[in-house]
Amino acid sequence: MSISKVLILLGLLALAGIATADPIHVEKVAAGDKIASGDQFLTQTRQLTYDGKRSGEGYFSLDGKLLTLQSEREPENPWYQIYLLNLDTGDSERISPGTGKTTCSYINPADSQQVIFASTHGDPKSLELQKAELEFRASGKERRYSWDYDSHFDIYRFDRATKAYTQLTREEGYDAECAYSRDGKTIVFSSNRNAFREGLSEEDAKKREINPEYFADIYLMDADGGNVRQITDVPGYDGGPFFSYDGARIIWRRFSADGATADVYTADADGKNQKRITHFDAMSWAPFFHPSNEYVIFASNKEGFSNFELYLVDAEGKKEPVRVTYTDGFDGLPVFSPDGKSLVWTSNRKGASQLFMARWNHEGAREAIAKAPARKEDKN
Amino acid sequence: MxxxxxxxxxxxxxxxxxxxxxxxxxxxxxxxxxxxxxxxxxxxxxxxxxxxxxxxxxxxxxxxxxxxxxxxxxxxxxxxMKDEGSSIKLTQGATAKDFPGDHVVGMSFSDNGTISAPVVFAGYGIKSPGSSETPYDSFHELDVKGKIVVMLRYFPENVKEEAFRHELSRYAGLRYKAMNAREAGAVGVIVLTGPNSPNAGKTVPVGFDTSVAGSQIIAVSADGEFADALFAGEDKTLKAIQTELDSGNPHVSGFAFTNKTVTISAAIKKxxxxxxxxxxxxxxxxxxxxxxxxxxxxxxxxxxxxxxxxxxxxxxxxxxxxxxxxxxxxxxxxxxxxxxxxxxxxxxxxxxxxxxxxxxxxxxxxxxxxxxxxxxxxxxxxxxxxxxxxxxxxxxxxxxxxxxxxxxxxxxxxxxxxxxxxxxxxxxxxxxxxxxxxxxxxxxxxxxxxxxxxxxxxxxxxxxxxxxxxxxxxxxxxxxxxxxxxDEKGPTYTAVERTKPEGESGRGVGRVYTGTIPDYAAEVEGLKLSGVMKDGPAAKAGLEKGDVIIEFGGRKVANIYDYMYALEGIKIGEKTAVVVMRGDKRVALEIIPEARK
Missing domain, CATH: 3.40.630.10 (Zn peptidases)
Known part of the structure; x- marks a missing residue:
């Protein structure tokens, strides 16, 4: 590389020495401080996606070769659309219709031709809203990123062979955050449909306008959208549910009624034996089982309101969580690959959110959890 | 074979x-x-x-x-490029003094030849287009037509307004200065390194200029001995004049040397x-x-x-x-x-x-x-x-x-x-x-x-x-x-605005040496160092590998360009505040930037 521009400009050149050592004053010296890092569990960390304004929420196919994700990649649509990324070739293709908002995709473990996701493209106004948002952004303004729980979200299934979309939910309200069971026969999802039922009290109607997510609960349905059953019914936002890779357990997060904190819950595949496994006194969410089912990874802002880091906790919640990541900003939405050897998560450590991937140290995680102190007494 | x-x-x-x-x-x-x-x-x-x-x-x-x-x-x-015996002869009335090769070095872009002409002093020889309130023009109201222009190397060191210092530094390249003189009608240029400047009284190394084309001007640098002889008998010494130029009065006007004629012979071998x-x-x-x-x-x-x-x-x-x-x-x-x-x-x-x-x-x-x-x-x-x-x-x-x-x-x-x-x-x-x-x-x-x-x-x-x-x-x-x-279409060329200070020279920046090695791969706000040059100013100041410079000379540093910009404005040999993040600690240090030869 030519030195003339870079290093001359940086003042790196010249060996003329005239200065002598001068006393320096140091406010605080960090000498000897060992800087903690995520190397204990994560190695070969790399940014996986670069395309699009922002990307996130990557989920593996059962063979580990495909990843569905959401990304803002197209000039005509300001919102997330769903893409299928081939982890062998690097090819990616949009699989959602292209209009409206989408989120939370998942590949059927029993048949990777089928991908479910939530979308608002059924809203007749979706194209209009999209143009309005583009104009708003073109005016130079930008909203602080927030999720609006658009009541037009419904869950759809995309068939990769026929390119056909099948609508699986039809209720008014936010139906999203969906995932398949291992056998592909059941879908678990989050919905605030109860906030749209008739006879809502005045107080609740007011609440719906401000915090529509307050009404969200966890539901199960058959893969064709039939046989819907609600499995949680407590005040506060229940969402982000997943089955464990063997299909035996469900995991999700529950916000407190005031929305200030969240913690991780598990249940049997039918919703029975619900159990809280964290009391972390922070916003702890986006939990995901390791395929060994021995422990769970989740994101929490224990370190500061907007500094989300990843943590591990044993599947029974007997221990205090163990910290995994050490970077400023957001690290969240973690998922293990089906072989348990890789972790994919969403991070804004380099600017806008993108997907990151790293090798996962399973033995290291087990050891660290074994050494972790016992969970403090339940406060609730 | x-x-x-x-x-x-x-x-x-x-x-x-x-x-x-x-x-x-x-x-x-x-x-x-x-x-x-x-x-x-x-x-x-x-x-x-x-x-x-x-x-x-x-x-x-x-x-x-x-x-x-x-x-x-x-x-x-x-x-x-080699100087093969450039020289100057200073004539005043009947007396003449020769300044052979050890006092005079041709500039890399100079034409070869010999020229005799009256001499004019033109300060720092800087002409800047004036993005600040007052444009700076060393040639303002100065008749240099057919004359040899004597000018100082670098730029005024003590201009208070920082933005103005930055601007001047960008137009301080010697080739650019010589071209200004040529455009004003000068036939030759002699560059002196002023007594207040780094490398005071020294000639400028011949340097290196890969362009094959001539510059249509004869340009040399001369040492302090020649400067003393040239300014002998004038109203003010060069030091006094430079001090005036440096002290926030950039518009000290140039003047013609009375009864003095200079003959320059430039002999640069390419x-x-x-x-x-x-x-x-x-x-x-x-x-x-x-x-x-x-x-x-x-x-x-x-x-x-x-x-x-x-x-x-x-x-x-x-x-x-x-x-x-x-x-x-x-x-x-x-x-x-x-x-x-x-x-x-x-x-x-x-x-x-x-x-x-x-x-x-x-x-x-x-x-x-x-x-x-x-x-x-x-x-x-x-x-x-x-x-x-x-x-x-x-x-x-x-x-x-x-x-x-x-x-x-x-x-x-x-x-x-x-x-x-x-x-x-x-x-x-x-x-x-x-x-x-x-x-x-x-x-x-x-x-x-x-x-x-x-x-x-x-x-x-x-x-x-x-x-x-x-x-x-x-x-x-x-x-x-x-x-x-x-791909059928191929990537689409897109115009990107230049964010780096460009100017004609970059030489104004190159006068400073700090001995920092930036980490180009770091994604941090500030300038992360992948190391410091041994015994360099940064090392002496206590900067270390891994430090992230966030302030330099009282100026915020968010990226490498901010740092380069901050470097333009600092003073050589003077304590300059530098603040780094070391891990999560904020550390304030003082660096003494050195002159680049």
């Missing part, structure tokens, strides 16, 4: 095996071996390297460009030599196309480091600069990419270029463009590799992505297997051959693993490179070229 036969024999061996770390290492070891003496453009070492590269290309079934029977594409350049780009060609395998995907890396380096760009310490000066990372690393990767591409179906032509003359100022790649060897409008995109051997923490910089909106998706796909943690940056105005193509409106991408402690030193040797990462880079670069040659 013997040498080249041996090389040809050697060249055939590595390509029999598949591309792997061993081959990459073999290329780098050969190119950085003492036999090639640092591959200075136009040297015997360059010639041997070019033969090696030609043989490697031929062994992979790659051809010379259509219409050429050799891979070697020569270009002319000025390889060196050595003209021939350098060689090495360019191979893989024709498209399907369809008719005249479009090319270009991939390249410079293979020249600094020789023994005599050209002034060496960073060798005193004990190492004059030793061979092997240039293993800079840029045998990029060359080695491209040789292996060439092998892979030769086996693929190609919807577009591919040209593989090994540039010479890069270290002298990207003159080899510029000559390639100027001679229209491939018309630039037929180049789909240019992928450059320069210094790719120091991958750390799996990081690799992908620079210039602002040159086309398609780069992020191309790079995302290409990187899937190689799996680098890429650090993308938009700026395509890079200090390497990529910028030459970008300026010619070609989308460019540069791969780079960062500056380091062995940069431009005799210690840039082959065993220090990360060959495992370079092996993955072969896949990455092959994938990128694959995307470029298969």
């Amino acid at each position: 013997k040498k080249s036969l041996m090389i040809l024999a050697m060249a055939v061996i590595p390509c029999l095996a598949a591309a792997d770390e061993t081959d990459l290492r073999a290329h780098v070891e050969f190119l950085s071996s003492p036999l090639l003496e640092g591959r200075l453009t136009g040297s015997e070492g360059e010639r041997i390297a070019s033969e090696y590269l030609g043989a490697q290309l031929r062994a992979r079934g790659i051809q010379p460009l259509p219409g050429h029977d050799s891979f070697l594409l020569p270009f002319d350049f000025v390889s060196g 050595d003209r030599r021939e350098g060689h780009n090495v360019v191979g060609y893989l024709p498209a395998t399907k369809g008719e196309t005249d479009e090319y995907v270009l991939i390249g890396a410079h293979y020249d380096h600094l020789g023994h480091g005599a050209g002034g760009d060496s960073l060798a310490g005193e004990g190492d000066a004059g030793k061979i600069h092997p240039g293993a990372d800079d840029n045998a690393s990029g060359v080695a990767v491209i040789l292996e990419v060439a092998g892979a591409l030769a086996r693929e179906q190609r919807p577009r032509n591919i040209a593989l270029a090994f540039w010479s003359g890069e270290e002298l100022g990207v003159i080899g790649s510029q000559a390639f463009i100027d001679k229209k060897l491939i018309p630039v409008e037929k180049i789909t995109a240019y992928l450059n590799l320069d210094m790719v051997g120091y991958a750390r923490d799996n990081k690799l910089s992908a620079q210039g992505i602002g040159s086309a909106p398609e780069w992020p998706s191309i790079v995302e796909k290409a990187n899937m297997r190689p799996g680098f943690d890429l650090v993308m940056s938009k700026d395509p105005y890079l200090p390497t051959d990529a910028s030459v193509f970008y300026t010619a409106k070609v989308p460019v991408l540069n791969l780079f693993t960062g500056a380091h402690e062995n940069y431009h030193k005799p210690s840039d040797t082959a065993e220090k490179l990360n060959y495992e990462a370079m092996d993955r880079m072969v896949t990455l670069a092959t994938n990128i070229v694959g995307s470029l040659m298969n």
